[in-house]
Amino acid sequence: MVLPKLVGERIKRREDPRLVSGTSTYVDDIKLHGAVYCGIVRSIYAHAKIKSIDTEAARQFPGVIAVVTGADLKSGGAGTMPVAHRFGEGLKVPLRYPLAVDEVHFVGEAVAAVVATDRYVARDAVDLIEIEYEPLSAVVDLDAAYAGGSLVHEQFGTNVAFEWVLNNEIGTGIENAEVQISQRFENQRLAPVPMETRGVVADYDKGKKSLTLYTSTQIPHLLRTFLSGIIGLPEHHVRVVAPEVGGGFGMKLNVYTEEAIASLLSMQLGKPVKWIESRGENMAGSIHGRGQVQYADIGATKEGKITHLHVHILQDLGAFHQLLTPIIPTLTGLMVTGSYDIANLQCTVHGVFTNKVPTDAYRGAGRPEATYLIERVCDLVARATGVDVVEVRRRNFIAAAAFPFTTLAGLSYDSGDYPTALDKALSHIDYAGFRAEQKAARARGKYLGIGFSTYVEVCGMGPSAAMPAGFGWESATVRVDPTGNVTVTTGIKPNGQGQETTFAQIIADELGVGVDNIVINHGDTGSSPYGVGTFGSRGTAVGGAAMMLAIGKVQEKARQIAAHMLEADPADIVFEDGKWGVKGATETGKSLAEIAWIAYTGDTIPAEIEPGLEATSFFEPSNFTYPFGTHIAFVEVDADTGDVALLRYVAVDDCGRIINPMIVDGQVHGGLAQGIAQALVEGVEYDEHGQLITGSLMDYALFTARGLPSFELDHTVTPTPVNPLGVKGVGEAGTIGSTPAIVNAVVDALAPFDVAHIDMPLRSEKLWRIMHGK
């Protein structure tokens, strides 16, 4: 019997039975004996001095156990919140304690915490804390903050936290270019909105002087390391457990004040302390994404060849650095030439403080901003030259034969074939037919548009040397149990990406066991080797690769033991159809279960072979990976309402080798929805005083099922040489590729109104005004 290969197959997810039956355990589902509840008092001002905090009424309230302020935590020895970066002295880092001390810098900043017997009482007590503020002037607008304006942090004398320059100007100057275009682009702030907000349960064991922190995070191990420094508990006395995580999208790739606050309170009280974030707190106090203004000067030939790209990026950092805040816009700078061979690049990034919640990684994290810019630039060049938008892309593509391709930013694109992905996408549509239909429709007052995005992105984060503070590798342990079942422990922390299934598919093929004989564990620092986490589309590309290395060690040991069992030379042992046997006589081969039993009983294996059958590996990728593809959007803009109907969306993505096509497509679907939503509806809004206008899901627009069409997906497959699986990663591609496709389509639809560019989100009122000259 030949075992069917599972890699490449559509295998139903092994995660799902618990999730569809309501039996999975998210952090708010964890109930510990004697647990008490934490509530957080948050700043109502964008910038103010804290004159006094009166906690007396809260302390007297029945059911209240403790109240702490920033001053209490600071004097108790709490550390400050971390930021990972390589800027050295070039980065201005305002110190931030878990609770604000003396001054608040954004609406939603944590100022005090209460602990009570139940969550309702905790919320009551939050309202009883009286804080006297002296309001200071707040700076909200990014351009204004860069230009000067009031200072977010007086001590720096500037709002500019850092400057990052990529200057690669060679050849002729942009002033000599045949076609010159200047455009300002806004990439608006977004709220990540995982459906599960954040939440923690901190459980300090006074006897063992150790803390277990259950928290909804993408990075349990890194969190443990950083948290230990903040709370002053040695790392080996801290265990972090990420239970079922209800979506991350980058928001949970961080170290948050509440994780420290709940831990410190549990240490103080000797009781489990639970804090569950409300949606309002999540919108105001957890990170936002994007938040860039980009100034682009473009030079091109009359034939549509882009010769120069000069970009000045202002990144809205918010009031503080979270873990990766300053690094995100540098990813934009590195990727701003996209899939094109452009001779001259200049890019300057300024990170700018504003009195708003910090920005950080949100799905795509710096790359959507790059793709948006360069894909809009392609359409601007087409508009200025009269060359078709598809042809402009073809004339600028990096040639398929040019890989590995070193970009002007110094990146080495691993592999790619951009024209083939474009051709495949075009094969799904009738481009010429659409142009004819568009023309005819315009004559009838109907505005149809088509938008292309031929993106490339960078993911599979590391390698370590290229990461903001190292940690670009990943770990895995593959343990074959004595019964022949396989227990894998991975350092990544899936939160919907399905690696309990895809990793099992790989194990099944490589070790000859059924998926039901495999368990993939993750998220508990107490029972796994140190790991890095899930972000940057690295779960399978780096985490899966680490598992492959561990599998290789297990296979080798299995071969040695099988040779011993069969009294054969290990060199003659082959793995065939799920068994290790002598070449040419594999019917007598030994299964993993047979080998494992011998490995663990230990009494018959030779002395030179260690007992047991388990291996741990750490995989360091040699490079990032660079997925790519072509997205095509068809829209109609209603002339009476300005409403955009997304008629059709075709996406051809190349994420290298595909382990499970169903899961890959699911990742693309979700990414598309988020990218399309940025283009059309989403956006965080603050008023001029720094008050958050979009503070709930009543105010912040997310798409419901009615706002989106079904998507048409296809793939090309260009494996990466960077990891042993050949996979590139697919978690963010949909978000990265889609936003400019939509904006390009809408601008195309509105071509009769002589529009070169419209800033996102393309809500109906904005479009109606353009169409009606209002």
Added chain:
Amino acid sequence: MKVTMTVNGEQESNDIEPRLLLVHYLRENLGLTGAHLGCETSQCGACTVIVNGDSVKACTMLAVQAEGAEILTIEGLAAKDGTLHPIQTAYWEEHGLQCGYCTPGMIMSTYQLLERNPNPSEAEIREGLQGNLCRCTGYHNIVKSVQYAAEHMSKETAAVAD
């Protein structure tokens, strides 16, 4: 105050605060943690349960308002022997979930949708589920899941009729 209701076929009685939300009552007092809190303002639908035949957002209803009610939650959907309900099977088959947080609410809304319209069009499915937000799937596979469920449930009904 005392409240009595039938939840997943079991009669439950408890003495509770009048301000206790139904979702917290289900989760904290009855230990039924399948209904999730996602927004607290009735937008996301992660807390959706069936109350007297209507899908209801349990974050915006007081437990005392459910006095005497018949409630069905995600935990009560599968058969007693653990066999999944066809809607649960459909979400599994069609990859209608990723992180799973919205899923119990999405499934309960699907339950009501299909009860009222056993063969919905794609547009009717998208309309019928617009009280539930999902941030992972882009709704593509949720629509397919509902279609799969509709097809299989109507086959089952047909088989019973035969």
